[in-house]
Amino acid sequence: MASEQPVQTPATGGSLEDRITKPEEPQPSNTAEKDAEKTSSQTDGTPATLGGSALLEPEYTVEVKLSDLQADPNNPLYSAKTFEELGLDQRILQGLLAMNFRKPSKIQERALPLLLGNPPKNLVGQSQSGTGKTAAFVLNVLSRLDLSTEQMQKTPQALILAPTRELTRQIVGVVQVMGQFLEGLIIGTAVRADTNSQLPKMDCSVVVGTPGTVMNMIKKRVMIPARLRVLVLDEADNMLEQQGLGDQCIRVKAMLPKDLQVVLFSATFPAHVHRYASKFAPAANEITLQHEELTVEGIKQFFLDCSSGEDKYQTLVQLYGLLTVGSSIIFVNSRSAAAEIEKRMVAEGHTVASLTSSIEGSQRDAVIDRFRSGEAKVLIATNVLARGIDVSTVSMVINYDVPEIHDRGKPRQADYQTYLHRIGRTGRFGRVGVAITFVSDRLEWEILNSIQRYFNTEIERIDTRDWDEVERIIKKTIKNPRSQATFGK
Numbered sequence: 001m002a003s004e005q006p007v008q009t010p011a012t013g014g015s016l017e018d019r020i021t022k023p024e025e026p027q028p029s030n031t032a033e034k035d036a037e038k039t040s041s042q043t044d045g046t047p048a049t050l051g052g053s054a055l056l057e058p059e060y061t062v063e064v065k066l067s068d069l070q071a072d073p074n075n076p077l078y079s080a081k082t083f084e085e086l087g088l089d090q091r092i093l094q095g096l097l098a099m100n101f102r103k104p105s106k107i108q109e110r111a112l113p114l115l116l117g118n119p120p121k122n123l124v125g126q127s128q129s130g131t132g133k134t135a136a137f138v139l140n141v142l143s144r145l146d147l148s149t150e151q152m153q154k155t156p157q158a159l160i161l162a163p164t165r166e167l168t169r170q171i172v173g174v175v176q177v178m179g180q181f182l183e184g185l186i187i188g189t190a191v192r193a194d195t196n197s198q199l200p201k202m203d204c205s206v207v208v209g210t211p212g213t214v215m216n217m218i219k220k221r222v223m224i225p226a227r228l229r230v231l232v233l234d235e236a237d238n239m240l241e242q243q244g245l246g247d248q249c250i251r252v253k254a255m256l257p258k259d260l261q262v263v264l265f266s267a268t269f270p271a272h273v274h275r276y277a278s279k280f281a282p283a284a285n286e287i288t289l290q291h292e293e294l295t296v297e298g299i300k301q302f303f304l305d306c307s308s309g310e311d312k313y314q315t316l317v318q319l320y321g322l323l324t325v326g327s328s329i330i331f332v333n334s335r336s337a338a339a340e341i342e343k344r345m346v347a348e349g350h351t352v353a354s355l356t357s358s359i360e361g362s363q364r365d366a367v368i369d370r371f372r373s374g375e376a377k378v379l380i381a382t383n384v385l386a387r388g389i390d391v392s393t394v395s396m397v398i399n400y401d402v403p404e405i406h407d408r409g410k411p412r413q414a415d416y417q418t419y420l421h422r423i424g425r426t427g428r429f430g431r432v433g434v435a436i437t438f439v440s441d442r443l444e445w446e447i448l449n450s451i452q453r454y455f456n457t458e459i460e461r462i463d464t465r466d467w468d469e470v471e472r473i474i475k476k477t478i479k480n481p482r483s484q485a486t487f488g489k
């Protein structure tokens with residue numbers, strides 16, 4: 001197991017000495033505009049400059065389809081305003097331009113005025129997967145920084161907590177690109193180290209990290225939280241609910257200044273966590289949705305009947321060709337299942353990678369980086385990758401195992417939130433994708449049925465007796481990277 005030693009890691013896989021990320025030197029605004037003109041594609045979680053997968057979509061597809069979606073008031077990407085009208089700093093607007101963000105999404109348009117108000121108020125914000133929550137909180141963080149002196153540039157003023165190292169590194173990438181024109185912005189990454197290395201000092205303006213590592217850093221006084229103004233919890237329901245993570249978040253918050261703005265974001269806030277979230281972020285403004293509104297219509301949901309565990313494996317192998325049309329993630333419920341499937345598929349000559357919490361941190365970084373760059377197109381993962389990960393080329397998600405809550409001694413039951421987050425790895429920001437769940441017995445079928453009812457959505461059965469038909473259905477769905485689909489009900 002990896003040591004508890006926390007480190008700051010470079011967001012971009014630089015040298016170990018280079019642990020604090022400084023954005024590149026600001027460029028004059030006309031350069032940014034020219035860059036935005038040149039690039040026809042938006043960037044996803046890790047932009048191409050950071051080794052990520054920039055979208056290779058023709059300009060007309062992005063312009064026409066996305067602007068259609070953003071003009072539809074029933075769509076979560078809809079906005080009546082421009083970023084300029086939201087009162088953002090000119091240098092931040094330049095960052096958005098460089099990312100090719102033309103218009104805010106609904107959550108960005110609604111959340112930003114609430115977040116940017118003074119005196120600052122807490123916020124609980126919810127919107128469907130892939131609708132731009134990261135930008136909403138990053139824009140608030142960047143807007144609240146005082147970078148006027150070198151001392152302040154090296155003083156943590158905002159803390160963003162995320163549940164996994166992969167999501168942490170992704171958020172660092174977004175802060176870096178969005179804040180590239182803010183002179184003096186320094187970003188620290190606080191994730192667990194592979195070995196017992198010394199804790200680096202968090203001499204930075206923004207810290208992004210996982211709760212356990214941040215807690216250690218504060219305890220050991222390598223991170224001084226006295227000047228923090230904003231605390232963000234991404235995937236907040238998961239952060240507050242999960243045993244361990246929840247305790248750590250509470251302990252971290254207890255070590256921070258009392259007059260801090262607390263911002264909680266997630267696509268899901270089940271009722272029992274929502275009550276708790278209201279305590280963690282008292283008197284918060286709230287943007288919430290009903291669970292029936294949460295599914296993204298661009299994600300076409302299917303299920304496949306399998307006769308046994310072995311049949312699930314054979315079905316996956318039959319699907320392999322389709323999995324590599326774009327990129328895909330295969331979700332399993334255990335680390336051992338991930339290892340087993342990877343071993344068998346590799347032995348049979350298929351190219352797959354796997355990412356679970358059983359591998360060391362730097363190896364995990366290497367796997368996700370290969371997936372982002374498109375070098376690895378099929379990734380087997382546990383729930384560690386279910387939330388937040390934004391790789392725009394993912395056109396297919398397979399639930400090899402139905403997501404379930406494992407409560408010892410209790411009957412098996414559906415994990416609604418995890419289902420939604422897993423399938424949300426595709427169909428990002430107006431794109432289309434396919435999610436297929438494998439069902440191998442009656443109980444799994446009942447669990448999937450209850451998921452369907454909970455979200456008031458449709459999960460269509462695919463008949464595997466005719467593989468040509470299966471292929472036709474899936475290809476038809478993912479052929480066009482953007483649909484005219486509306487979201488929710």
Ligand SMILES: Nc1ncnc2c1ncn2[C@@H]1O[C@H](COP(=O)(O)OP(=O)(O)OP(=O)(O)O)[C@@H](O)[C@H]1O
Nearest residue numbers: 044101103104129130131132133134267388390429
């Ligand atoms: N206003 C915008 N214009 C264009 N693209 C955008 C805009 N806002 C966000 N995006 C892009 O949309 C994608 C999804 O954004 P993000 O990862 O923030 O979604 P999310 O709501 O946090 O999803 P999840 O619930 O899965 O964590 C990203 O690739 C991001 O770059």
